[in-house]
Amino acid sequence: MLHMRRYRYYVLFTAAVVLLLYQFSKGSEQWHPSASILSNPEHDRDRGSSGITSSHGTNELPQQVNGKTGNDQNKVSIPDLKNPTYGSDNTDHVNVNRPPVSNSDTQGKEKQVFEYDKDGAKKETPAQLVDKPGKNVWDGKQPNPGAHTTTTAHWTRPTQNFPIPDDEIIPLPAGKPKKIPALQYPFGKETKEARLKREDRQEKVKLEMERSWAGYMKYAKGHDELSPVSKRFRDPFCGWAATLVDSLDTLWIMDMRDEFEEALVEVEKIDFTTSATRTEIPVFETTIRYLGGLIAAYDVSGAIYDILLQKAVELAEILMGVFDTPNHMPILYYNWKPQFASQPKRAGASVSVAELGSLAMEFTRLAQITKQNKYYDAVARITDAFYEWQERGTSLSGIFPEHVDASGCNRTAQSELDAQMNELGTKDSKNIYTRSEEPALESAASETTEGELHAFEKRGIAGTPDEDTTIPAKFIENGEEIHVGPDPAVVPKWTPSHADRRSSENSEKETRSALDKPLLPDCVPQGLAPSGWSEQYSMGGSQDSTYEYFPKQFLLLGGLEPKYKTLHIKTTEAVKKWLLYRPMLPDEDRDIRFTSKMITKGEPEIDATTEYEVTHLTCFIGGMFGIGGKMFDIPEDVEIGKKLTDGCIWAYESTPSGIMPEGAHLVPCDDMDDCRWNQTMYDQRLDPLWSTRATRLEEYYKARAEKKRKAKEEAERKAAEAKAEAEAEADPGPQDNIEKSFAGNNGIRRRAPPSKIGSSKNSAEDSRSPRLGAGQIPLQEDEDDDGFNDPARPISHEEYVAKKIENEKIPTGYVDVNFKRYILRPEAIESVWYMYRITGDKYWQDKGWKMFSAIISQTRTEIGNSAIDNVLIRDSRKVDEMESFWTAETLKYFYLLYSDPTLISLDEWVLNTEAHPFKRPT
Template identity: 55%
Template sequence: MFRLRRYRYYVFFAAIVVFLLYRVAQNSEQWETVSASFPHKAPPSSYKSPPASKSGTDGANSQAQAQSQPPFQGFSSEDDDLPQRILHNFGQDNSPIKVPDLKKVQHTDSLDDFELPPKSDAGVKEAGVLAYDHDEAAKSTTAPVINVPDKNVGQGAKDVDEPLVKSTTTGTHWEKVPEHFPVPKSEIIPLPAGKPKKIPTIQYAFEKESPEARETREARQQQVKAEMERGWAGYWQYARGHDELSPVTKKFRDPFCGWAATLVDSLDTLWIMGMEDEFKEALLEVEKIDFTVSKRAEIPVFETTIRYLGGLLAAYDVSGGKSGGYDILLEKAIELAEILMGVFDTPNRMPVLYYNWKPQYASRPKRAASNAGVAELGSLAMEFTRLAQITKENKYYDAVARITDAFYEWQERGTSISGIFPEHVDATGCNRTAQDELEAAQSAAETEAYDETSVVKRAGKSTLNVKKQKNPKTGKVELIAGESTLPECVSQGLTPGGWGAEQYGMGGSQDSTYEYFPKQWLLLGGLEPKYKELHLKVSEAVKKWLLFRPMVPDERDILFSAKVVTHGEPEIDAKTQYEVTHLTCFIGGMFAMGGKIFEVPADVEIGEKLTEGCVWAYESTATGIMPEGAHVLPCPDAKNCHWNQTLYEQALDPSWEGRGEQIQEYYKRKAEAKAALEKEREEKKEKEKKEKKEKERKEREREEREREESESTQDPAGAASKAGQPKKSSLDEKPSRGSQVGHGNARVQKRAPVSDIEDPEDDPIESGPITGIKKAKSSDAGAEDSEDSYPVPGLEKSTIGQVPLQDDNDIEKDPMRPLSHEEYVANRVENENLPKGFVDVNSKAYILRPEAIESVWYMYRITGNKKWQEKGWKMFEAIVQHTATEIGSSAIDNVLIAKTTQVNEMESFWTAETLKYFYLLYSEPNLISLDNWVLNTEAHPFKRPKAPFGV
């Protein structure tokens, strides 16, 4: 019996194996067909040698060498499909890779949130959902699945001789999958055509500097470079190939995707600072990066775009572009961009901001988030635009132009605070309320007659040819519009994300979207007017709703940008948070640059005051470094603002009005408690006195009886004559062993503190024997500690020995007393180390951020005023003093105390941004001139166009 059951199991598993082998054999022809259509070849065996130097006589030699070298064969200005050629060339020498053509994803229960593309677009367009010509798109944009080989085996950079290192990376790799919502080639938004417009100059016309000024400037510049060299050497030794250096423990960490974030982020900094040997060495590591595999399950799209894609493109631009010879930079940028393009494959082409890159997830239909950050959504434009300009591939520009169009439409339609956008955005493109109504209608259609008119009305459309039809696979009744299943959502544009209050500000989660509007206008040569309109409306809204002047001790005329919280009616319910955040410090540079290029002089002045505000925040702390986040007190009148100590202290103590009442109430309760205690003690003492007297009376009567009995026994004749006379004793007479006097005295000695012995005048038996004993004991130097005794029998020591309430005038020793307003303020300032002018500091850390020095650099380049160099130098010295480690620089936990703690983190933007801005502040003005370059939010410079497409 048992053997037969075992055979049944064997037969069952054997059948499964045979079935799987059959399926593999059935699909083998399809595998061969796909792989044959994509012959993979290895990269060229060697690259052309790069220039050895870009300065001096070496520069001329290297230029001649570059001219004599053949152009890189992988790129051509006539190539209409450059990215596909690069992907095609990645594995040319490899054996054909068999990759099956992905089948259509079935709509299962696990994919209920997604809708497969309909067969026809007519009904979908009428329903208000963005759709494309799928047949046309399949011809032009949908590519078969390809598997990009491992890139960790590479030839490295030019002029650098190192042995090849074969990667040991294994695991799942990203693969390009067919799009579910492709854009037909005819509908791709092209880059603006034509000659760039004449744009006002941004930089100040600097005069020739004196020898002394040049010497000071160059000395400072070299000190900045020394910090870069030390930090880079530490990264190279302890964290090469990883995202970030841990500068205290000399280790590394990978908070992003493990694609060497610091290395890629710092490439253009190395070139700008003249560290070309380090730049060339770094290219070896760049070639090893495999963007098709990650240590993270999902790619953070915003950070990856600004740090990696922006870093590669900027390094390509600053090193000479196509003529520079470092084609690996563009290769890698395209490889990464092709992966990131998958995030735009949504019904409304709004990007997924955390991308599950593994094929099993990437192949599924998806929608954008319903609670996306404005900054993450709107800060992809510059990087994809620059890539489109370099490659002449409009699809990269199309991807971000659609996001810009969505913001432009939303700004035109109006937000709660006109001109700017709430911190969180619903980017799904679905009207959830209408969607719920449609689902309810479909549910009703399964059980009762379908009312076509009502559903059309709910959908907001009147031209749909809607009918119901039973799905033969699922058995469910579906609503059919023409030939297509009705989409599962009703289309809408961008709207506020989440529920409840909306937040508007220029800080984290919002900042770089606003920063990119004027910068994108520059990058496109002024040919796309939408970016100008977007910026001008933003600046007007910020000036009306967010800018404020803080009240500070030296009455400096500075500005900050606040945050406003509203439930949709800001004129009525707006609540303003007068915050001071390091992330918001970029806004000074943005206003100043926007004022120059759009010819709004007042905005340049506003930019200067905003930058001064962040400089003041640096100067105010014990370390000389601005905290991450704090709040200050706004001036009642921005045009006439003077320091008011009373108002400031009231801001420090929101409950200042009730402090006096609290103290009065405390003393009232204390007096009542003290009176009650005194009354209780008096009553207890009176009772004990009565008990004592009664006891002593009884004792005397007993002693009298015993004496009389004793005398009558010993001397009957004299008993009568001595009756009623008490026995006398001398001071030095000792009580007998059984004497009650001795016993009572011992009890008194152990209980009564000296301060609580009754006044002898109150004792009716002062001249009696107990009084005599007390006097003798009190004068006896050998007596027990008098503080451990108490004269009242029956009263426990624990009751009398409690800590008494302090007198009203003993204020400092009364921990229970509420603080006065003055005391509360003094305590807050002391305990929190609050700089004068700050109401609170909710984030005391400094994580090597660049935003403040970024605006200082912009103001110096725009105004030419050397005061900005002096302010910047104080900032640099303070930062280095507190963050420098043996091998780099570390974030610190508290800028409000001189002895702060380093927290062992060196963000990639320290070398990519902060040190770069400091270096450029002391460089010659023509190095990364604002009239020739435009920097992304990660300080990566892109070339401004001088010809169509910016080439």
Template identity: 35%
Template sequence: MFSNYRNKRTRLYAITVITLLSILYLFNQRADPLSFDSGRLEEYMNNGKHRKYTDISSFDWRGAPVQNTPQSFATIPTGKPLALPRIQYDFVAEKKPERVKRDKRQLAVRHAFQRAWNSYKKSAWMRDELKPISNEGKDTFGGWAATLVDALDTLWIMGLKEEFNEAVAAVATIDFGKTSSTTISVFETTIRYLGGLISAYDLSHEKVLLEKAVQVGEMLYRAFDTPNRMPIDRLDVEKAKLGEGFTADSHISIAGIGSLTMEFVRLAQLTGDAKYYDAVARVTDLLDRAQNTTKLPGMFPIWMNAYDQDLSYDSSFTLGAMADSVFEYFPKTFALLGGLEPVYKKLYENSMDMVDKHMLFRPMVPGREDILISGNVRAESANNTELDPEGQHLTCFVGGMFALGGRLFENKHHVDIGAKLAKGCIYTYKALPTGIMPEIFLMLPCASREACPWEQKKWEAEVIKRTHPVYLDDVNRAVKTERLPVGFTAIRDRKYILRPEAIESVFVLYRTTGQKEYQEAAWDMFTAVMNATSTAFANAAILDVSVIDEYPMQDDSMESFWLAETLKYFYLVFSPPDLISLDEFVLNTEAHPFRRPK
């Protein structure tokens, strides 16, 4: 109904209609089955008036039939949450010069967010994304205003309450009953839309956000409507309305099936509806049963057969694309459930044992820095593995995962691994001329993690191996033409698409160790990213981080995670440590904080 707020007249019209609908709602108010915590309700009202909205969606997903209804539902663990170990460092009061410097940096990040947000609001309002060069909108994730929903909690966290209230009013008009796409990604819709709505509700307690989260959750619940209750990768929205059911995919990524846990668990906690927990608990049960049946027992491969519930056929393993968030969710879901479901601890510890043994490598670099990179593995068995020393920007989240898991499960070795992985990403940022790491690159693994002297000839031979026969044996020409920093043996993808994973780990390592060096690294990363990505309107992906130009080659794209994740993590690393404390919240893979139970 309100698809575009491009001018004052349209905005005034929208506000008038919303006001009239609110008045009608007050006259026809019915008992609400969703309960509130009165203390947090008073907190979120913040001396303001409790706004009322009514849902004008064209379809109520709660009424969509389900073909494959479970005979019984797994119940969410009950009881008082365990007293879990402290995750955050015990910070002391900062001195005034430190606070002044931190405040200035935090303000710079906030300004970058406001600039991009204002451009989105002016030129792409209610569209999924802003095109930051042409300054217009586009739809990429169902046409439900992905950037708006994804950025809700960032608005709240940054104290932009007027903008937040306006965004909530706009969210109330989103019609999740229809879409601009034939099919939607279940994974992306879960982490961006469902996660964004739940998080914004957890922070503000605006009731309409939970109502919308229920609608999105009900729609996504239909993805589990298969005979074996395994979710499908892409949901046909119109077919889902008919309730005829689907067939589980015979080929689906492990992330696509296993990264829905946090969102559905939190929705079950907020609504008291066991079916949401049951949906993901069945996937967790499968992972638990199958963990030692894979070609690298303990670790999960990239691809699986959900139809046959088979994880034994794929020999490719990674913490990068198509797999990443399933591992991240193990310790986070454990915390979200208050430690009352131990299977997530088992899944984390067993898989990370294999990652530590087979996947992490120390790269050979001239300064002999003691850093780690997460690579890929081909495995036919635990005794027949081959490391592919490919680093991905995506895998930079792993440092934060190890640090958080190490603190949560009191494993100092994992905290140390997390620090070395985070510093590995910091190193690869600094190594490129733009100060930003590439999307995908290769380095030369050391024979040992304990000692790794620099060997120039060995590095040169590896460069020739990766580039032959294009440059024959001319290593100097290969290094120059391929623009390889010393220590890098190839760059497979030179883009930077405004990704958050490196700053995510830097943020977690700062909050878990208290070491100021991570704040300094964060500032270097922020300034480098802003220098390369800034456009006349917002920030754009760049095509080549290995080239310094006055006007870098930019792509007309600004994914919603720039506002939802990247700038949020930059902001939080320069915030007081009690803002979104890791002892009070767990953040999903789209950086949406969910409140931990007490």
């Protein structure tokens, strides 16, 4: 009996083991190495040195990553993106296969990097969000009734409406990289004293990073940004942990390896196929922060963490949908949910230059890593469009207006064509246009008008007809086919690779298919063009990073694409001709530069107006001039870069807080070589109405004197009347004799009491009475007040200037400070870092330290650093926002300013506009 009981226990135990093995085998199918998109053995590349070492001086990285051991550290698997595995047609989400977990005996930290908490990630539910305009902020307490709810819609790969044939994809430039002059100063051996000073500063920067990172991970992990005052979080992007992804390479560069490995676990949990906070992807911000952050972290860490490349590819595949337009210009706010992403659409008719042109580096570097030309093709077409436009000419030849029509449609020409077609239809006594009954086609948010969404269907109209030909077209009206043109039997075939190209040879089947498929309304094609009748040109917001990318793309492509050199040189020449100015300062010996904003209607020599602005965003330009001047051997541009960078340093030093404002205006010098301080001119610029104030004040005093004269005459008249009346009462006349006849035996008169007017006791009271005593003149205004107490008195020019400076706390030299905030921006310290690395001058390190000390003193909170409301006062209100670029850029640039110059050398790396380093070809 005992033997049988033992046998039953053995059977039960065996069954349990078999069941567990079965469940494990099912759960591990998706992790099979053969299914990973990162396990294509056909594409390998040499890794080379990352240029960054651990704290022990060696590349102490996990020696087994997804099956790669220490013996094959010089190779990396390139993903095969031609046929990635996605969810089946009956699912609503993408299923990008993940790499297998290593089965090695790796212990401790190395093992934690790769054992992602997939089950935990699935269980996580996004916290409730309080809906605020432009922000999503967790209340930290109760779910808010108006909060967003987690969306269930997931991205799936849509069918392309305008695919590019394989033979038309623009490949990466081939060949050996060209020799480019060294950008970085040849630093020598530093003294012990200098090294200790530098390392002490560097360590203090790192401490700020550690505190900000700890605050983010404790209170905002998995969300976009930390709110460092209230200890909450914000999700202004798509809730994909922007700060975490944006800071990955910073963690590695600062040798915060434990934090880096912890962050990798969170990276794996990000689901780019859905968002609980936004219905559209802000393409520019997503590209520079997320895609750039993942790629840079992959590069700086030695290209061994496949999860980083995998996530970069996953995101890039989603973003590739933005280029599916007739002219392949991108949709910049992309609703990537399936029901919208599948609709044909055009790029916007009014988009910013920066958003359009600042995608190049990220997609180019991804193409280099993956060997997939399609990523490069997507951005090369944008570059070609800018290059063609620059060659064709803009109002300020060489640079582009702030807002661009990227739709590819010449609306004026299309209107004329429509009028011609309608006239032809009128002659045939038929209305050839009917409003489409098909659902409105999707368009980028705020990038097309309502009229375009309900445009007439004009099937078969070619974009640009050949000479001496009539455009064949077929239209549907009330179910009846209406033909226009010489060949009514043919409906031209839509060729999706080119919006303006159609085939005239179609079968009946193709004809039916063309009619059934909803197409975008035809248009007369054009390249990039200004948007609107007024054009703004500057190097500031909405324009900046496109120009920054021209020389950096030249570096990233090893000098193999000369278009970027042409674009850069023509840009800098235009800046020097039209925008560069020297401000007038009390310190006449400080020779600095800024760039202005110019507004024109197309004829700048005649109608241009200039705003002599100074904005924090524009401070990147010092580094841009420095890099371009070095690589293209233009010493003048390096010198201009120094002056532009020093201008931003002056802007920091000029305020009580020691921090530069977001935006302000200065007074330009007429002569850049002779710029003396002129107090009269400065005061006049402070007061836009200075020329009229003296006249208005003079007119006021004339009117006041006339008023006084009239008041005096009136007072004298009344006094005379009162005197005559008093004298009449005192003169005994006939009436007085009558009164005496009625007097009593004692001879006393019976009359009214004598008047007290003019008596000393009541003189003050009587002077205010309408009835005045004899000779009494009413009191006048104090003749010495000069009208200062009169609210109607116009203010003088001198008074206006004094009050404006006092009330607005305007620092000397500024005309106004229209944006007083500081939001932890990096652009000024970015150029300071470039200038130090290019020149080797410790002046930049010392100035940078003053900037850092001021920023920390004014922005530090218990758990991080916050934007502040007003740099014109000390200890300004903190606005409870810590953008991801604080840890991604600002602190990184400060850290690198005090690092060994070999760390992220300019001759080995090129940084994108979010300070993400990409490996340069060698």
